[in-house]
Amino acid sequence: MMGHQKTVQDQLFYSFHLDDHVPQSHLLRAIDRVLDFSDLPSQLAGHYSHTGRPSVPPELMIRILIIGYCYGIRSERRLCEEVHLNLAYRWFCRIGLEDPVPEHSTFSKNRHGRFRESGIFRWLFESVVQRCMDAGLVQGEGFAVDASLIAANANAQQSVPGDELGEAWKGVSANRSRAVREYLEALDEAAPEESAPKRISLTDPQSRWIAMRGNPAIFAYSTNYLVDIAKGIILDVEATPAYRPAEVESTRRMIERVERQHALKPQRLIGDTAYGAAPMLAWLVEKKGIAPHVPVWDKSERNDGTFSRKDFVWEAELDAYRCPAGHPLRSDWRSFRKPRTRVTQEETIIYRSSQSHCQDCSSKPQCCPNTPIRKIARSVHETARDVARQLASTQEYQRSYRERKKVEILFAHLKRILRLDRLRLRGLSGATDEFTLAATAQNLRRLAKFVAQSAPTPGEGVPI
Numbered sequence: 001m002m003g004h005q006k007t008v009q010d011q012l013f014y015s016f017h018l019d020d021h022v023p024q025s026h027l028l029r030a031i032d033r034v035l036d037f038s039d040l041p042s043q044l045a046g047h048y049s050h051t052g053r054p055s056v057p058p059e060l061m062i063r064i065l066i067i068g069y070c071y072g073i074r075s076e077r078r079l080c081e082e083v084h085l086n087l088a089y090r091w092f093c094r095i096g097l098e099d100p101v102p103e104h105s106t107f108s109k110n111r112h113g114r115f116r117e118s119g120i121f122r123w124l125f126e127s128v129v130q131r132c133m134d135a136g137l138v139q140g141e142g143f144a145v146d147a148s149l150i151a152a153n154a155n156a157q158q159s160v161p162g163d164e165l166g167e168a169w170k171g172v173s174a175n176r177s178r179a180v181r182e183y184l185e186a187l188d189e190a191a192p193e194e195s196a197p198k199r200i201s202l203t204d205p206q207s208r209w210i211a212m213r214g215n216p217a218i219f220a221y222s223t224n225y226l227v228d229i230a231k232g233i234i235l236d237v238e239a240t241p242a243y244r245p246a247e248v249e250s251t252r253r254m255i256e257r258v259e260r261q262h263a264l265k266p267q268r269l270i271g272d273t274a275y276g277a278a279p280m281l282a283w284l285v286e287k288k289g290i291a292p293h294v295p296v297w298d299k300s301e302r303n304d305g306t307f308s309r310k311d312f313v314w315e316a317e318l319d320a321y322r323c324p325a326g327h328p329l330r331s332d333w334r335s336f337r338k339p340r341t342r343v344t345q346e347e348t349i350i351y352r353s354s355q356s357h358c359q360d361c362s363s364k365p366q367c368c369p370n371t372p373i374r375k376i377a378r379s380v381h382e383t384a385r386d387v388a389r390q391l392a393s394t395q396e397y398q399r400s401y402r403e404r405k406k407v408e409i410l411f412a413h414l415k416r417i418l419r420l421d422r423l424r425l426r427g428l429s430g431a432t433d434e435f436t437l438a439a440t441a442q443n444l445r446r447l448a449k450f451v452a453q454s455a456p457t458p459g460e461g462v463p464i
């Protein structure tokens with residue numbers, strides 16, 4: 001018999017408990033168990049007035065933001081609507097059925113104001129990392145580093161060539177946005193770059209104009225991850241303009257910060273060729289004592305049939321290379337009354353063969369067919385480069401090479417599942433906020449699943 005829906009009749013009283021309607025296996029239950037906001041009031045104490053109307057509780061706003069980043073809800077307006085409608089979200093935020101949800105405009109006021117000034121997102125990220133460490137998810141033996149491009153919230157149409165920026169500023173100087181003011185302040189502090197960027201956005205000038213292979217150029221930032229390779233926990237995150245030297249520089253800061261903050265220093269660092277420049281390798285090997293599992297950035301290989309640098313043998317005790325014909329290449333053929341370092345601006349020392357050897361050499365067509373002598377530029381950090389080259393032939397390096405994929409998986413998750421393929425906030429500090437919260441969400445999801453799997457409570461499954 002076909003059933004019929006009963007006529008709706010409002011009850012006078014309901015017996016309703018939110019907790020009964022959130023599945024035991026819900027991801028937010030597991031996240032809630034690993035979160036600890038007991039220190040939050042003290043972190044923010046100096047940024048709230050003691051008078052006036054009570055504000056929206058910061059814990060509530062941070063819980064709502066965690067939902068947004070865990071479930072890839074990017075719009076704050078939509079996030080507030082979802083919290084209003086979704087019982088599990090209300091439960092996680094400790095909002096009763098009849099309690100109001102904060103206005104979406106509250107977020108932008110707090111994000112750009114007291115949250116940013118207090119560094120609360122960084123505090124949240126680091127406290128979650130500490131919880132991952134306490135749960136045994138971090139080993140500290142091997143770290144991996146990588147960067148991924150995220151499109152900035154900047155329209156390519158509203159941009160000018162880098163060398164025409166001065167003229168273009170005149171049009172926007174009267175009404176400078178937060179992102180533009182931040183850029184100008186950073187310019188005052190930073191050392192000038194060697195060349196002007198190709199294009200500069202007038203709405204988010206700290207983003208970098210960059211072409212990705214097979215795609216049109218965009219304005220972008222890079223999110224830089226330092227990951228503990230054991231379980232893929234993100235130990236540090238930093239936003240930089242999408243610019244390779246800035247990404248490499250951020251690696252040093254992240255390694256130093258993790259050492260300072262969590263007393264963790266890896267035995268090996270895994271990275272791609274971008275991190276294989278000589279100064280970076282020297283910093284890792286000589287200053288930090290970290291084994292660089294990184295391909296060496298090397299442009300000395302020749303493909304025209306002439307001798308490459310690897311055909312010349314380095315003889316450290318003589319401070320000279322030995323050429324295939326058995327003659328030395330030296331940096332000190334000439335002696336100067338006033339000693340010189342012989343180090344070039346590129347931090348190399350030039351080793352030269354002797355013209356008297358080369359002019360009668362039968363190998364000259366394969367060695368230096370167009371010049372009277374052969375020159376080899378040796379980096380002052382060549383010892384560190386040699387260490388990296390030796391490591392590249394080991395079994396551990398092969399393992400590290402495979403483990404590097406763990407960082408790439410995190411970036412894929414960030415873009416596809418958390419939908420952070422384009423920023424909503426502008427400026428480097430906006431990118432910092434977004435990347436820090438997204439990395440926090442990634443760690444929280446991983447920690448919550450691990451805790452639920454290792455010690456499930458009765459009736460609980462693995463979080464969905």
Ligand code: SF4
Pocket residue numbers: 323324325326327353354357358359361362363364367368374
């Ligand atoms: S050309 Fe000069 S440097 Fe090259 S192999 Fe002959 S002697 Fe050595």
